[in-house]
Amino acid sequence: xxxxxxxxxxxxxxxxxxxxxxxxxxxxxxxxxxxxxxxxxxxxxxxxxxxxxxxxxxxxxxxxxxxxxxxxxxxxxxxxxxxxxxxxxxxxxxxxxxxxxxxxxxxxxxxxxxxxxxxxxxxxxxxxxxxxxxxxxxxxxxxxxxxxxxxxxxxxxxxxxxxxxxxxxxxxxxxxxxxxxxxxxxxxxxxxxxxxxxxxxxxxxxxxxxxxxxxxxxxxxxxxxxxxxxxxxxxxxxxxxxxxxxxxxxxxxxxxxxxxxxxxxxxxxxxxxxxxxxxxxxxxxxxxxxxxxxxxxxxxxxxxxxxxxxxxxxxxxxxxxxxxxxxxxxxxxxxxxxxxxxxxxxxxxxxxxxxxxxxxxxxxxxxxxxxxxxxxxxxxxxxxxxxxxxxxxxxxxxxxxxxxxxxxxxxxxxxxxxxxxxxxxxxxxxxxxxxxxxxxxxxxxxxxxxxxxxxxxxxxxxxxxxxxxxxxxxxxxxxxxxxxxxxxxxxxxxxxxxxxxxxxxxxxxxxxxxxxxxxxxxxxxxxxxxxxxxxxxxxxxxxxxxxxxxxxxxxxxxxxxxxxxxxxxxxxxxxxxxxxxxxxxxxxxxxxxxxxxxxxxxxxxxxxxx
Numbered sequence: 001x002x003x004x005x006x007x008x009x010x011x012x013x014x015x016x017x018x019x020x021x022x023x024x025x026x027x028x029x030x031x032x033x034x035x036x037x038x039x040x041x042x043x044x045x046x047x048x049x050x051x052x053x054x055x056x057x058x059x060x061x062x063x064x065x066x067x068x069x070x071x072x073x074x075x076x077x078x079x080x081x082x083x084x085x086x087x088x089x090x091x092x093x094x095x096x097x098x099x100x101x102x103x104x105x106x107x108x109x110x111x112x113x114x115x116x117x118x119x120x121x122x123x124x125x126x127x128x129x130x131x132x133x134x135x136x137x138x139x140x141x142x143x144x145x146x147x148x149x150x151x152x153x154x155x156x157x158x159x160x161x162x163x164x165x166x167x168x169x170x171x172x173x174x175x176x177x178x179x180x181x182x183x184x185x186x187x188x189x190x191x192x193x194x195x196x197x198x199x200x201x202x203x204x205x206x207x208x209x210x211x212x213x214x215x216x217x218x219x220x221x222x223x224x225x226x227x228x229x230x231x232x233x234x235x236x237x238x239x240x241x242x243x244x245x246x247x248x249x250x251x252x253x254x255x256x257x258x259x260x261x262x263x264x265x266x267x268x269x270x271x272x273x274x275x276x277x278x279x280x281x282x283x284x285x286x287x288x289x290x291x292x293x294x295x296x297x298x299x300x301x302x303x304x305x306x307x308x309x310x311x312x313x314x315x316x317x318x319x320x321x322x323x324x325x326x327x328x329x330x331x332x333x334x335x336x337x338x339x340x341x342x343x344x345x346x347x348x349x350x351x352x353x354x355x356x357x358x359x360x361x362x363x364x365x366x367x368x369x370x371x372x373x374x375x376x377x378x379x380x381x382x383x384x385x386x387x388x389x390x391x392x393x394x395x396x397x398x399x400x401x402x403x404x405x406x407x408x409x410x411x412x413x414x415x416x417x418x419x420x421x422x423x424x425x426x427x428x429x430x431x432x433x434x435x436x437x438x439x440x441x442x443x444x445x446x447x448x449x450x451x452x453x454x455x456x457x458x459x460x461x462x463x464x465x466x467x468x469x470x471x472x473x474x475x476x477x478x479x480x481x482x483x484x485x486x487x488x489x490x491x492x493x494x495x496x497x498x499x500x501x502x503x504x505x506x507x508x509x510x511x512x513x514x515x516x517x518x519x520x521x522x523x524x525x526x527x528x529x530x531x532x533x534x535x536x537x538x539x540x541x542x543x544x545x546x547x548x549x550x551x552x553x554x555x556x557x558x559x560x561x562x563x564x565x566x567x568x569x570x571x572x573x574x575x576x577x578x579x580x581x582x583x584x585x586x587x588x589x590x591x592x593x594x595x596x597x598x599x600x601x602x603x604x605x606x607x608x609x610x
Contacts, residue, residue, distance in 0.1 A: 008033070010080045011445060011458060013041055013098055029101060032077075032594065034446070034492070038101040039077060049094050062097050067404055068139060072132035074162045075100040080461060084149070103161050107146035114219045116247050119254070122216035123284050125151065128159025129209055129276050134273035136164060137202040138399060140418040146208035147189045153434065177574070187228035188221040188236075190266050195232035199422035203266040206276055210261025210269075214385065215550060217254060218246040222262060242294065253283040256291035315337040365393060369431055371421045372414040380414055380433050387427075389426045394428035401432045405440030412436065439463060447489035455503050457485040463497050470502045471546070475556055477531045481508030504555050509556045512563065515548045520567050523548050533562050541568035 007015045013030050019040070024552045030041040066076035078098040085092055107125060107572035110117060117125070129151055136143060143150075143164055151158040187195075191207035194200055214222045222241065224236040244250040257279050261270045270276040279289040348548040367387050372380045377400070385395035401589040406415050419425055442463040447455035450473060460466045476485050488502040489495060510530045515523040520536065529536045539549055557563075 004106040009041065009082050009096060009098075010078075010461070011040065011447070011450075012450065013078075015041060018262075030098070032098070035247070040074075040099045040101045042099065043082070043094055043096045045096055046092050047228070049092055062095070065563055068136055068141065068164055069131055070135040072104055072128050072159050072161055072216050073135065073164060074160050076164070099162070101159075102152050102154060104152050104154040104160075104161075107151040107153065107212070108361070109326045110153070111148055111215060111219060116219040119217065119250065120284065121212065123254075123280050124155070124157075125159055125216060126209060126213045127280050129161055129212065130273040130277040130280070132159070132161040132203050133202070133209065134277065135274060137205070140416045140432060142200060142418075144194070144204050144207075145189075146205055146212060148212060151212070158415055187231045190235055190262055191266070192236045193266060195235045198419060200268070201423050201526075202272070203269050203420050205260055206273060207263075207266070207272050209267065209273075209276065210258055213254075213261065214240070214258050217258070220246065237266075240576075251283070252294070253286075253289050253291075256294055257283060257289060259294060260291040281542065294586055301433055301438045306532040328342075342555055365427045366424045367396065367427050369396065369417070369421055369423045369425060370418050372417050372433060374527055375414050375434075376412050377435060385429055397428065397430045399430045401434035403435050403437035405438060406436040409436040411438035444487055444489060444491050444493050444495055444501065446489070448486055450484050451536050452482050452503065452505055455487075459501055461489075465496070465498050468498060468500045470500060471505055471507050472502055473507045475507045475509045475511045477510045477529065477559065479506035480559070481506060489536065509555075509558055512554055512557045514554055515551050515565065518548050520546050520548060523565060531559050532557070533560070533561055535564045537564060537566050538573045539566050540568045541572055544570055545570050 009015065009030075012032060012034050012035055016029040016031065018026060019029050025042050025044050027040055027042045030039045031037070031038050051277050062076065062079040066079065069075070069529050076097055080098075081093040116122070116214050129146065133143065133146075141164060143161070145163055146161075150162045152162060154160060189208045189211045189246055191200065191204040194204055204378065211222055216232060223231050223238070224541055225231040225234060240259065242250075242255045243258050244252070244255050257276075260279075261276060270279075275290065279291055284291045370383050371458050372383060374382060377398075381398040384398050388395045401416075401418075404415055409415050413436050415434045415436050417431055419431060420428075425431075443460045444464075447458050450458065457464065459469055474485055479485050483506050485506050486502045488504060489499075495501065510532065512530060512532065513526070518526075524534050541547075541549060545568050547568045548565050549568050553561070554563040578608050
């Protein structure tokens with residue numbers, strides 16, 4: 001028999017049909033029963049959820065992503081964990097994310113047939129992605145998995161970027177191309193530093209966006225290979241082709257923009273999503289862009305070589321007529337003087353260059369951003385200042401970001417920083433650090449009907465401290481013994497994780513009031529509403545009939561108890577005597593004397609007459 005009861009997460013989110021599947025997660029359409037709205041629910045694979053480090057970092061990153069509020073970013077409403085049984089029968093907590101449900105289709109669906117999009121549409125989609133990245137990078141969050149499947153278009157044409165935080169959690173768990181299918185599946189959009197397993201930053205997202213723009217303009221990604229490793233090798237070692245190679249209608253400005261975004265060295269790419277987006281806007285208006293001309297360096301080198309070769313050719317003897325013999329000595333003297341003057345001038349120039357040669361520029365010294373986990377503001381400031389390449393060199397500078405709430409990181413400790421740990425930056429560079437403002441407030445879940453242990457766990461999973469959860473009891477006809485009736489404060493209100501919360505539990509009893517003096521029908525209705533049953537015993541009473549005279553119990557009684565009611569019935573009435581009165585014929589004047597003869601005992605009648 002098929003179980004038609006839908007699966008519900010956290011007592012609130014009803015899981016519907018599967019609408020998407022990836023290498024690391026499945027996405028279902030769902031319904032938030034509390035708010036009555038459709039949502040998308042992404043659940044991680046159980047095998048990934050068993051990794052404790054990934055489990056913790058995924059939750060932290062999902063909560064960080066939930067703080068992003070931008071029109072081009074799919075909103076994250078809630079996160080949590082669902083207790084499930086694995087293949088081996090052991091219970092495992094599966095993290096899940098509840099997101100905004102976006103009607104529409106992904107960019108991957110548009111590119112599935114290999115056809116390029118119109119240029120203006122390609123620019124518009126890329127601008128939407130860059131707008132989302134500009135906002136997230138400013139908040140210190142790197143997406144790390146920009147690809148057509150993570151970009152949605154609504155029926156109105158709005159761009160929505162999905163999966164913020166999930167890819168970062170994968171990177172934090174030291175995933176490599178051979179460790180997870182998730183990375184292999186997106187090799188066509190990996191930046192060179194990702195393919196090399198290096199620490200990535202915001203510019204890695206810009207490279208992946210360049211790959212997306214290339215595919216929108218041409219209908220194919222910049223690199224194609226037989227395997228993910230082959231594609232990753234091309235990202236690291238081979239120069240990408242120009243989009244116009246495959247789509248001749250692509251203008252040179254978009255070629256320049258795409259090639260700058262796809263630079264192998266991240267320092268040679270766009271420095272920010274805003275700069276990338278600004279060039280796209282200028283190209284759409286056919287205005288000047290900041291991206292350099294294609295092949296500018298090689299062209300300059302080729303031009304210099306041509307000039308040298310040209311000078312040598314001019315200096316070569318030509319097929320001119322032989323000079324007249326009489327002019328030869330004069331010509332030789334002139335040539336000697338010219339060479340002497342040139343030699344002296346060259347010598348003077350060399351001396352001047354040697355004397356006035358500027359000092360060679362010192363290559364900027366780079367340092368690695370330290371790990372600031374669990375550090376306070378002063379500790380982080382000291383750690384950054386101490387990160388120097390030389391003894392007297394400048395350290396990194398602490399820049400405070402906007403504080404964020406975090407249920408796991410104590411107030412005042414570092415939550416995230418940009419550039420991230422291990423990133424190579426120039427000494428003296430600023431590092432933006434976001435500190436925790438504490439756990440903030442959480443919504444108290446509805447635990448009515450749950451057992452005491454289950455209700456307590458629901459509150460803990462929602463972010464509340466188990467040490468501050470209390471219980472009390474109350475009689476109720478609606479809930480069985482030890483079932484939660486409600487919480488105080490009530491469900492749906494916001495509370496601090498350290499606030500005290502009381503779970504009101506049912507005793508299994510009900511409060512039976514006095515029913516004496518009530519009509520039998522009203523008394524029985526009260527008993528039924530309390531989940532009890534009744535037994536009626538009649539008793540004669542001079543009062544009105546059908547009234548409860550007494551009951552065998554009152555007050556707190558167990559659910560399902562039979563209550564005996566003593567109900568009045570009328571007493572029997574005494575009818576009056578109906579026999580006629582006895583009269584004395586001797587005294588009653590109305591009675592005539594009897595003249596009938598007395599019968600003879602012998603049976604003979606008396607004789608007539610004397």
